[in-house]
Amino acid sequence: MQNFVKIHNINKEYRAPNGDRNIIxxxxxxxxxxxxxxxxxxxxxxxxxxxLNIIAGMDKASRGYVEVDGTRVQRPGSDRMMVFQNYSLLPWLSAWDNVALAVNKVLSHKPKVERDRIIATHLEMVGLKDAARKKPGQLSGGMKQRVALARALAIKPKLLLLDEPFGALDALTRKTLQAELMDICNLADITTIMVTHDVDEALLLSDRVVMLNNGPAATIGQILDVPFGRSRIPSEIVDNPLYHDLRHELLNFLHHQQQAQYRKVEKMPLVQSAA
Structure with missing residues (x-):
């Protein structure tokens, strides 16, 4: 299978007011x-x-490029949809209307009856058929994130980008949405890149886990292949000895990065205040 997303030689830096380079x-x-x-x-x-923002086209690389399905990313586009931790819903609109914003803009060439069918289908897909007319203030955190997922998926993006989508949710809701996301991605065969701090979430959902070294000037330190099949049952995965080996490898990488950061801080010269 050919590569669908190509991230080539990406560098990102900012210039401080004094001219110093801050390499990210x-x-x-x-x-x-x-x-x-x-x-x-x-x-x-x-x-x-x-x-993730560079892949989405919301930030510019200082060097290098990203290609999605053979097209170089220059700006945000409907072929790449982002789901954020903070839901990003308009509070005065219902769940239906929040999804409709994306559908009516991107799929305006389709008849209204078809657009309405797409909205209804995706709200039902994420379990919100009976909450379609509720506004965000009437929804729980998990329901709000379901609306955000429905909105992202309804326009059939080529690439789904998730920035800690379940980080603000309680453990039970997070596990439920992880399972639903896994089923949706498998059903739609959608390409997904997710930022997470959760080792277990990464192992449950991913085909590969890309581990980044500490910044500044962060690089890819290691890529871990997750060899489980795509139809994963969490209770079976966590009982698999291989899962614990992979989890140990991930935690070991993160521990070494943390220790390296501590050593770096210890070597920093003390700043003495003037008498």
């Missing part, structure tokens, strides 16, 4: 096949969300 990402190279689920994991500040 350095020499990021990654190729992703169609239908793959990839997780990006690493400590805070390693540039995971920055990389």
């Amino acid at each position: 990402l350095e020499d990021i190279n990654l190729e992703i096949k169609q239908g793959d689920f990839i997780s990006l994991i690493g400590h805070s500040g390693c540039g995971k969300s920055t990389l």
